[in-house]
Amino acid sequence: MRATLRWAHSDLRTHRGEALFLVLATAGIVVSLLLATALFGYATNPWQRVFTQARGAHVWLHTAPSADTGKLTGLDGVESVTGPYPTASATLASRGARAAVELRGTPEEPSVGRPLLTSGHWLDPANPDGVVLESRLARALLAAPGDTLTLPGTDRTVTVLGVADSAEKRYRPGEQPGLVWAQPSAVGEPRGRVVALRLTDPEDTDYAVQRAVTVLGSGAVSEVSTWKQARAEAQGDNRLLGQVLGLFGLGALVAAGLAVHGAIGTRIRGHLRDISVLKAIGFTPGQVVRVFLIQHLAYALLGALAAAAVVQGLGSRIPGRLGDAVGVWHGLPGHTVALLVVPVAVVLFIGATTGLAAWRAGRVPPVPVPRRAASPGGRLSGAARSALGLRLPPALVLGWHRAFSRRLRSPATVARLALPLLLIVVAMSAWTTIDRFDGRPEQVGLPTSLTVHADSGLTDRAARTVLEDDPQVAAAYPGVEVAALVPGQTATIALRGLGTRQDPYPYSLAEGRAATGRDEAVAGQGLLALLDARVGDWVRITVGDQPQVLHIVGRSIEPENAGRVISTSLDTLRENDPGLGPTLYELRLRPGADPDAVADRLTAAGEGHLDVHAVPNPADGLSPLRGVIVGLIVVLALIGLIELLTAIGGTVREGERDLLALKAIGLSPRQITAITVVSTGCTALVAAILATGLGVPLAHWLIDAQGASSGIGSGIAAGPSAWLLLLLGAAAVAGATALAALPASRAARRRLADTLSAVA
Template sequence: MRAVLRWAHADLRAHRGEALFILLATAGITASLLLAGALFSYAANPWQRVFTQSEGAHVWLHTRAGTERSDVAGLARLDGVADIAGPYRTTRTSASSPGAEAAVELRATGPELPGTARPLLVTGRWLTADDAPRAAGEPDREPGDGTAGDSPHPGVVLEQSLATVLGAAPGDTVTVPDENRGRQPLTVVGVVETAEPRYRPGERAGTAWVLPGAFSGAAPDGVGQTVGLRLTDPADTDFLVQRAVTELGADRVAQVTKWQQARAEAEGGDRLLGLLFAAFGLGALLAAGLAAYGAINTRVRGQLRDIAVVKAVGFTPAQVVSTFLLQHLTYAVVGVTAGTAAIAVLGDRIPGRIGEAAGVWDDLPGHTSLLLAIPAAAVLFIVAATSLAAWRAGRVPPVPAARAALPAGRRLSPPARRALGLRLPPALVLGWRGAFAGAPRRLRTLTSVARLAVPLFMITVALTAWTTVDRFRTEPAEVGMPAALTARVTDPGAITDAEARRVLTARPDVAAALPGAEVAALVPGQTGTITLRGLGTAEHPYPFTVAEGRPPTGPDEAVAGQGLLDLLDVEVGDWVRMTVEGRPQILHLVGRSIEPDRNGRVVSTPLDTLHERDPGLRPAFYRLVLDESADPATVRDALAPAVGPALEISETPSFTDGLAPARVVFVGVIVVLALIGLTELLTAIGATVRDRGRDLLALKAIGLTPRQISGVIVVATGFTALAAAVVGIALGVLAGRLLVDAQGAASGIGAGIAAAPPFPVLAGVAAAAVLGAVAVSALPAARAARRRLADSLSETL
């Protein structure tokens, strides 16, 4: 064992740089995989934890005004319904706090927490009898902190995302409209979290709970019912929804929310980030395994004489194999330990959501198992990749056979002779010949090209994903987001459609103000709700981004996102029937649009089509298309005083806002892959130097100087790197586009969003690979060229 350790130590000292790069690459790969596990846990487990602890409802049904409580409560008798939450008397209104306003769904509830779909307290407390409005003539309570029933105003409990938007905490006051067209103050007594979909500005109202007495004065749009159904088998969700809608009547159901939708929205961009980490981490792990295999295989070929010597002095094949495995096992363990320690100590200091996920990972289920399983898997994978090469080392005979400096029959080819006759540099001609001429070397060169192409392939895929994400920011019109600003109508009675368009287009940098409205629609079979959106008019059409088919131009024509096509199992050219406010709406799908919102489950048509169904429908918002040179923030600030309180202008939200931390992912992945590629270069250089070292006699015999011999070795390495760059980048661009489009189709956005990196970037990657190979090989090549002839003769054994 002592001899094995001494040999391993001597080999480590002779290859310090290569060992360091292997350690750094392994540490980076482990860190990427651990962050992937943290993001997956962070994305999925919080919602699952809340759903489990609160005994959440699998389906939420929202009915229209006038629906009786007894009708909704009867859903508890349906087969497959284990329990119900509510029914709660519900109304849609708005809540205001100093400096903020949000749409809110007020639910009337009692002072006892429900057993099913129970809100989980984050801060404060639940409602009590003291939070009811004061009766006529009863003296007001003295103001307090709002947490002990001593507030002079009725109490309200806010869902956490709504409380965040309003900037409200227990003890603060928010206001809602009252029956006298004034504002009724409510004191926040608690903040809770639920497993329902969260508040989304302009799209989904937040949830608040009040006692029935405070509810009666804040119902401007009438009172409906909300009920949650907890099912015995979550797999039967669609079937139970269909039965429930049939039981109540489709005209009385305003909205259906299923648990899958809530979970998907809770995961949001975190799951996509986790997928990015996992995909690139596994790809980097594969590249690292190939790099380790190539390094040990090349080392075996370069140390045949040393292996033969140690076998001659008594080393067994098992000892030789164990020596190589011990070295790379040490590299793997040290690198994995360093990566794990870095995430454990510094993970929560990473900016943004990645650091937040790493910080709370300790408290999530499965943390310990993932923290042990991921590093162990990385070590086993790297060791398995080196086992074959180590086994080959054990088969080396104790007496090596002599090898000729130049194999018989290996002459210059006619093209090589003509190139030398044209006075091309001998280093260029002989370097090309040394890399690709001759079956043994050609095979080894192709193997090196394939291994080096893997990290370049992964780098190109990462750059493709990066370019696609940046495209949503730099070219939003090309990916379904042509409108930079949205003006929402907050007071329909204060401004007409014509006045709104005139005010919004008064600025020269506003190219168009296109009216729009959204309504919830029940899909065929009445198993869920989708968004039916009216945008633009026949006179001023909306600039849809159509990836397949054409934009809608005629009556009842529409375009749909990929998510809706998948949901309804339809194609472009089909007719679809849906139910809107109890009445059927039939549309002809003439195109597939790039739809980044709501998982692509959106069908869009000109607003004129919605007017035919409902002549009284007014635009609920306006999408503002700006000139290319206009700054959205500047335009928003300039329009705000002109439109007054009737319109609320905000920047159109982008789903890529949650992907901002992805840049950190891409940078980290590219650095790790670059380290792996550098390790591969060191391996290729070592093989080239060793092969050309056996040819020194022949090269010097034909008159080449040491500088020219060094150039031959450098050029051979450069050609190998160039071939790997061409193969890796070409395949990376193709695979990157396919993978990004596949991810876009799976997420509902739709294929057609992928963007290849610009040609200068790809050329820069190729140039960096070639120049890096040339720079790294310069010193070993110079040393080989200065080697004495006696040393070169010894390498023929």
């Protein structure tokens, strides 16, 4: 045991930098995986908690006032029915903020889908103007119990009695109205009703919806929402962040395992004589393997423990969403198990790769075998000899030859170094894609900056006059958006009519062409996936009891409504309903315009008849991803440094046997040093080229696959600029040559006696 510890201590002193990088890289990998676990728990648990405590409904049906919802009670698979409740659309205003809402007449707390009060109290029959707000809506209106809200365009006011969490779809400005529970008398003349279904088997949701719509009649159902849609929306960007962290964490773990494997393999080749001596004095093969295994397991364990301690003690103090996620995760039931399992799994993986490499040390014979004077493949190739004949610098030719004359070891070294560089290219592509959403939103389905809803007190002509008179409004596209049922009546989608044939809406198309003719439309990826349709197909959707048949001629990038959107021109919708008028306007602003300032001016000019919202940008919820990407690049750079140190050590040791020959032919120590530096630089150069060539298409595929799965659609990926990729490659080559200079210089100036003993 004393000899084992001495060997480990000696090896640690020789490779301090490598050991430090391994500890830091392991810590970074464990932190990444733990944060990913926290984000997954944070994304799912809050909504799941509310859904469970509220006995959440699996299906919500918005119906016409005349629909006979009593028929739903006897449907197979329906456990209970709550409602119907009368509903009406309205707008609430408070402290300068406005929000579109759904007033829902709820005299008693529902038995299914019960709101969970977070402050205040439930509705009081003695206060007919009292309301309870959904929590996200309350935050948007800056409202709390006791506040008075106004309904613009009317003389009515309501008083906030309470704020509650709900498992239904949450308020999103310009997309999803906020939920307001009120007394039926406060709803006024209802325009519809809503009924909630709780199912015996939640996985049969689609079938239950289809049967419910069939029983009520397709013309009686205007909108359907399910628990799966609400859950996916609640998870939102948190789940995406968790996926990114998990993907890069696993990739970094594989890269670290390969780096450790290569480091041990190189070290064994450099210490064959020492290992033979250890066996000659009585070390068994198992003891030799344990020397390497215990040493690297200690490094990994140290890094894993440090990472677990940091996440447990300081994780909740990370600013923003990551800190909130860790804080919530600390209170979840599986927190302790995950905090133990993730570090242990990382240590075991590194231990497995270490053991595989260390097993070769146990096979070293106890009698040293003299090494050949030249490594396999060491004879100069015809190209190298021709290059020397052209009087190219010997250091350049011999360095290139040394880098790629070691048969299997050279490609393995290049591959291990290329993997962290490839992951860095993928991370840079993710950053560039977020920048594309921020800087060039018109290319990713966001050609407009503001959405304006006009109430009935303002005509179309008057509304357009107010909008187009603003000097910073470049174009105002009239439109309408209605809920529609898909074929089979199992889900609700958004049907939009935007722009006219004379002034078409500038959709961002990823496939096909723009909708310019009659009955032509473009659809989002989410809708195509839902209907199992493709560009060129005809689809039949239902708005109330009115069918609409449209020809899909293009696929648009749709960041809203999970891509479940089909869009055509307002003229096409008017052909079925001549009396249809625009209810919203999409505004494209001039370059450099401030959306907030324009929104304030339009709100004032509309005199209470215009509701102006900024178009939501998915990149707004991905701002924490920038910090994550920076941290991941640092971890991957540490892994790359480990592999570079390994490659440099192997190159220096391989060069020791050639040192006498190089000096004999007249090369100076500086030229001999340059051979090692050039060899390392060439390895890094090829790895950088390989990482760039594979990383850019891989990043596009991963980002587009994520876009397609989220409904936005493929075609959103943006790769780093050529200059940025060139800078990454130059940094890798410059770093490799700089790290190789000092050990190569020391090796080139070794005494001849030392060299003879090394190659003996």
